[in-house]
Amino acid sequence: MSRKDNNISLAFGIPGIIAQVGGYIIAEDDKLVLVGLTIMLLGVILFCMGLAFYAKAKGHSPAFGICGLFGLIGLIVLVCLPDDHKRKQMRQSSRRYHRQQTDAGAALAELDRH
Numbered sequence: 001m002s003r004k005d006n007n008i009s010l011a012f013g014i015p016g017i018i019a020q021v022g023g024y025i026i027a028e029d030d031k032l033v034l035v036g037l038t039i040m041l042l043g044v045i046l047f048c049m050g051l052a053f054y055a056k057a058k059g060h061s062p063a064f065g066i067c068g069l070f071g072l073i074g075l076i077v078l079v080c081l082p083d084d085h086k087r088k089q090m091r092q093s094s095r096r097y098h099r100q101q102t103d104a105g106a107a108l109a110e111l112d113r114h
Helices: 003-027 030-057 062-070 072-080 083-113
Strands: none
Touching: 003 030, 030 062, 030 072, 062 072
């Protein structure tokens, strides 16, 4: 998981959740319904941005940020996605190891010829 993108996801996601809760509380006052709804909308946008960075941190498309429209369920979906960064790192290290073994084998074969 990309630590940088994960930190950015928290920087957007946590304020997004707080804004949604705060907007809901404010919207309960009849005089401030529009203000509360506006704050809630801003919270949803921030939460979606946070989930987009979280998906990117796990090696997936930032388009998964749209899951933020489904609230907690969307977050659970993203948490359950596999971490593709780990898979990519494992594939790269496996290729490097294979290359090293191939190079070592070639070097030994060259030594045997001499």
